[in-house]
Amino acid sequence: MFRKTISYVVLGCVGLFMLFPFLWMFSTSVKPAGEVFKSFDSPIKALVPGEVQWQNYGKVYDATQGMGGGFARWYLNSILVAVVVTLGQVTTSACAAYAFSRLKFPGRDKLFLGYLGTMMIPGAVTMIPNFILMRKITDWLTVAAPFVNWDAPRVISLFGRAYDVGRLVGLDSYFALIVPAMFSAYGTFMLRQFFMSIPRDLEEAATIDGCGLFRIFTTIILPLSKPALATLGIFTFLGNWQSFYWPLIMLTQDSMKTLPLGLLSFMGLYSTQWTLLMAGSVMMILPMIVVFIIGQKWFISGIQLGALKG
């Protein structure tokens, strides 16, 4: 009994330590702007807002309007990038994992070793040539296919309003944000390990019934792998929602920015408006918390799966 009480006290204190910064973030986000710069004679008083101002959240939206569409646009960009990258990565990884785990073809095992070998390489090594590729690709394409204006940023009209959607490819393009992130050696590896653990009996029965390889993939392998696919999906979504380095070097236009970058340029203009910066941060991390809490079961088992097999 005594031991349990001690354990709860320890767990509770650690929990407070973890949550305290988030409480501070949230309380700052609803404080009146002036209250942030008052000295308090106790941290608890500093933590409780004298007056709750929900309108700070709206102010973030208003204050960033001039920055290429602002917060709402950054939110849309983040959703678009994270969702498309996740769908793409799960699809390409699952297909490749099926090939690596079930289909025999010359060179298969060497290729798989090649995949594994690159997982240890620091991002900086590939980032530099990839940056150069995106920087130069419009020039190269202009030479190869001069009938398309590769360099021009595009604008589309929707519901009577014009939206900047960047170039087709290269810097400041959705292509650059999405396509390079759609292929993952790690995801391929993880799904292959999972597919290997699925018994082959079902597939053999299906083959006798005249099922082709594609039908076996879609009707047997994929349905049986839902937990692994969900795990990879959650990992990828959370990783890309916050991805920072690659968008940072790809983007200059405000209207193309994802949330982390948008928030950073917002900070550049309003460096002391902590109430608004924290409101923006709260809005940015909220979807991650929701996705994490919903997908927690898969997420936790996925961590263990990756480490045990790796």
Place this chain on the structure above:
Amino acid sequence: MARTKRGRTALAGYLFLLPNLLGFLAFTLIPVVASLGLSFFEWDLFTPPRFVGVHNFAALLKDHDFWRYAFNTVFLMLTIPVNILGSLFLAMVMNQKLRGIVAFRTMYFLPTIVMGVGTYLLWRWIYNPDYGLINTIITHWLPRWLNDGISRLGVEWPPQWLSSVTWAKPALMFMTFWTVVGGYNMILFLAALQGVSPELYEAADIDGANRWQKFWAVTWPLVSPTTFFVFTMSLIGGLQGGFDQAFVMTRGGPAGATTTISYYIYNHAFAWNHMGYAAAMAWVLFTAVFVATMLNWRFGGRVVHY
């Protein structure tokens, strides 16, 4: 080829692999080779590349900034053992038949999940010298004699944190501790502990072992493969780390105190257009990661009990 069954399977194999393989070639394999090639050139992206042999690598050896930032990188990695022991401790407390463990686990994992620009901004605010949470706590919750005592030692107190050459690194290290202590490593330790057979502890009880002896004789050896794994991963991560947080919180300052190798690579490649030099540095970093991992496997393997 597609006439036979085996031929059909092989063709299907290539087709299933194709999309992923194209991406892998275009954005991983070819860039790896290209950056190695690039490291022997000087290129600012405007004038044509110039072959310089191993000059970039030689210059790197003599680059004082590089060594300083390498030191910073290693210094920031000093938290790794502390983080790992903290995770192990938390996992041990959680590995009991208690109600509400899932709630605690979720709480502890939150910082890892949301880590990024949002939490970096948050900690920038927390470390604000005048109105931030930490200095409010220091001034009002710590006893006066302690605060006076510390300042009498000649230490900057309360610290200016991110704008202080002395305190910027510890500030980032403390934030890292908060971010990772309840994260992946704790989950892995928890899984490892759940795999330890209770009979071993019962046997230790019969032998009259106290809690401390049980830890060293049973728990520590049995979780050692996990410890080894998380240490290796932290090492790999730590050597390449430090860019995102420093870029958002300190811009690598004050006076370069929080610039790491990855930040220095960013500066050369994307701020100053020294593509060849940056590529050379990225390859040196890769080599360091590789050597560290190999050494770890070679010598760390000895303390692992399977």
